[in-house]
Amino acid sequence: MTSFLRSDRSQAVAIWLLVVAAFVLAMIVVGGATRLTDSGLSITEWRPVTGAIPPLSDADWAREFAEYRQIPQYQQVNQGMSLAAFKTIYWWEWSHRLLGRVVGLVFFIPFVVFAIRRQIPSRLYVRLGVIFLLGGLQGAIGWWMVASGLSERVSVAPERLMVHLGLAFALLGALVWTALDAWAGWARQTLPSPWGRGALLLTGLIFVQILLGALVAGNDAGLVYNDFPLFAGRLWPDDYLGAGLWGTLAHSQGAVQAHHRIFAYVLTVVAVVMGWRAWRSSYLAPDSRLLAAGVAAAVVLQALLGVATLMARVPISLGIAHQLLAALTLGLSVAFAWRVRRI
Incomplete structure (x- = not known):
């Protein structure tokens, strides 16, 4: 009976998933602030790895600002924006993207540890795999959304924003449900x-x-x-x-x-x-x-x-x-x- 219970539930796994859900919630909030401050188009490239490093010199900032000045949002809405104002919206978008990377690490690293220690209930592996894949897809969808505002629009396409936000909320719900399953065990x-x-x-x-x-x-x-x-x-x-x-x-x-x-x-x-x-x-x-x-x-x-x-x-x-x-x-x-x- 003891071995069955160990494979059936894990409060440690449940707490981990709730922590991941809290990070997703934080990302939803930061994403909302990014949208409300019109900051989402301030970074015009998608660099999944090197993008984690922000501009570190005046030359780096000048290059980022020059790229932003090429898109319609600057030319039609923010013409004449100062570098200081650009840095404000840049930091919102950079923070949102960095938090997305952190969410991935907060999910993946403990997952590997729990898997090695065989603490994850076997019935949850497929579900956790789907959540991980959807989380990775969220990054690509985020760039797909941003790309819609870089050439002809001054903001992102509403339907792409809907997909991006909808997937974030779906991940939040899936994490909460799975955490409850891990805590309580098989019904x-x-x-x-x-x-x-x-x-x-x-x-x-x-x-x-x-x-x-x-x-x-x-x-x-x-x-x-x-x-x-x-x-x-x-x-x-x-x-x-x-x-x-x-x-x-x-x-x-x-x-x-x-x-x-x-x-x-x-x-x-x-x-x-x-x-x-x-x-x-x-x-x-x-x-x-x-x-x-x-x-x-x-x-x-x-x-x-x-x-x-x-x-x-x-x-x-x-x-x-x-x-x-x-x-x-x-x-x-x-x-x-x-x-x-x-x-």
Whole structure:
């Protein structure tokens, strides 16, 4: 029995995965600050290894600044920017990329150590391998996103930002779920109830809302229609339609903000109803009821914070707080979905 338990669970592995999740959360926050300060295009090359070393001399800074002055963002938006101002946005983007490298090391090095010591539950190897591959892919997707703003645009393509941010949140959710599995061990019995499906549905809705929020961010749509609940005094944005279906869904400021708002109403109702039903349920364990109530409260708070952020025209502090709370809400929802599926 002892050898079975050793191969079935590992609290050390669980703590390691939660630490990695915390680093991913930090990267989401720094990435949000990088976007809000318009810093994401300040580094115009992708150097996975040598890029970890920042400019160390005046000549290095002059070269980096010269490369930035060749792209449309400088020529059309930041014409005349000083070197000191460039260094500010450069450090944001460099810090974001460096943190991505650190996340990779924080995952890979302990993974090798735990694997050598045979502390990783065997059933988690495939899942951890997928997480590692997706983490590596995230770096390539980040450059794919940045590349979209280096030739014809003054910012990155909104749909590429959505993919980049969506993968970060997916990795965060996968790490939390896997950490809980490593801590608790294999589920000897799974609850055959609609709560498991409902909790997964709620988590999926939260994730979709995050993707819609990424489109809002990518289109700077928080800078328009800053009244609430109307759109410049109207029930619907005047500029809703874009150039075709994709232009409307992904590139119309009015459309992406309207979709984010409407989905927020739906998500809030679903979360509150599910939280209320779970709280009153005698079928669920007390910790499951607490998690459901926590998710409902987080969704309501996030909706209120979203309104405040919109009406304040997205100051950096509120924008970062909104993204941070989105990550915490998703983490709570993943924990709820994991818990209600187990006895």
